[in-house]
Amino acid sequence: MSVYLNGEFLPRAEAKVSVFDRGFVLGDGVYELVPVYSGKPFRLDAHLHRLQLSLDGIRLANPLGIAEWRERILQLIALQDFADQSVYIQVTRGTPVEGQPLRDHAFPQGAPPTVFMFAQPLVTATPGQKAAGVCAISAVDNRWLRCNIKGISLLANLLLRQLAVDVGCVETVMLRDGFLTEGAASNIFVVKDGVLRVPPPSNLMLTGITYDVVLELAARHGIPHEVRPIAEAEVRSADELWMTSSTKEIMAIVKLDGVPVGAGVPGPFAMRMDALYQAFKQDVMRL
Template identity: 65%
Template sequence: MIADIVFLNGQFLPLADAKISPLDRGFLFADGVYEVIPVYSRQPFRLDEHLRRLQASLDGIRLPNPYSHAQWQARVREMIGHAPFADAQIYLQVTRGADSKRDHAFPTGVAPTVFMFAGPLVTPGESVRTLGVSAVTAVDNRWLRCDLKTLALLANVLLRQQAVDHGCAETILVRDGFVTEGAASNVFLVKNGVLLAPPKSHLMLPGVTYDVVLELAARHGVPTEVRDILADELPEADELWMTSSTKEVLAIATLDGRPVGHGAAAGKPGPLAERMWQWYQQFKNDVMRTGRDD
């Protein structure tokens, strides 16, 4: 459920009064970008980083940013003020706007459509976190600009549905024999005490939580390698995680019906996943819940 007040094209108004043209290019072509910003105790999580990623996505689809960085900051904070949830997620979307016709070419003289709303931030419960979740693998058949956070998510939707169809929480994507990311998350492996992460490229979304995990690993002295990860390394992993703004750090205990890990620890969240989750919570308590926007 989302908050009753939303933002549309410069105005905060009741959701029931928010109207968008059916000729909007976001509706016709998925011609637009979006961001999801987590909020803890009414403090936005790494707002500047999210807004920089929004700018990169807009640049990638050649859509001028309708607002300055400071204007976005002010509007996001005002949206938080309208939310009835202390912990929330702010969804913002920018499309190329509504033309008077359907034409693939960019329209001229058309204002972009800006939409934003707040919903509750729901993170995995204790039982899910301590047991871990299941995942499946699938061929990454998406386009070649996965680093852009665009509205064209049908491929991700279908890939994520494969996980749902198998009673799993996520689909881990493999392109040309290498792990890229999850359908709606980033992926980390642990092998022999080393944290492994696929490198940022045009084939994966540069996750803000991904960055935090690597920062926390460096801060706490965890050996880390950012490198290409072969799909063949997945069955040999000691631990496997998914990370995102809403999942935070969540261990994958079963992959393609087989337990992750070895020996007595197989099929259970590993010790480094538990430590990373605790470090992440401490980071939230020390930074995000103290009124500072880090």
């Protein structure tokens, strides 16, 4: 397995990062995850745009141009021996140079950023899993107020997601001040009375690439939808509830906090959107 580190493609065992890297010591960095189908990255420009927004959010200059990113990602994909991949990109503020404090909250001057990428097999939900749906729990969203930055400091998300895992569920649906934000590792959509509803982009959530595609497909195919604040009561009375992400794609949540969502099975809107999404992926891969 080959990885990319600071301009080099290396065997996994040879890739080394300083223990004083600010990503390791302070969680000072951002990341991005690009799904790859049959060797072709999905919505690469959108992922690189979101990476740029995250870098801007932490005031870290992008170490590579768009063309350079694209070239290196395609090279990394080609080095793997599996076609469907999940490409992880991480950029940190790097390691302080000699003479600077090894651990200091202030940004170090002149430290080159660390750029790291690796690929692993992309595992998406099986048809059987989609037909069954999943269960989720709800919890108060107690994260910081810059959730739109895809930062590597994911401790709050990990703790919230583990709450679901502890009770045999797949996701934690997060609520802040009586309104839906997102899942611990996904975006959350609500269907009620024939209308698809989702919270608008804000600093309180990370807008996923799948989130964008779902809204594009809804608009293209005449599916009624609303992008607006979603009250907790709407979540709990939903006819359908979905989680969306690059790996889960469109996954129906059929039980929330032990209570069936709608009929307790994946609904017609989820099944239609998943079919549209799969067709859209096939179209993209043919380009």
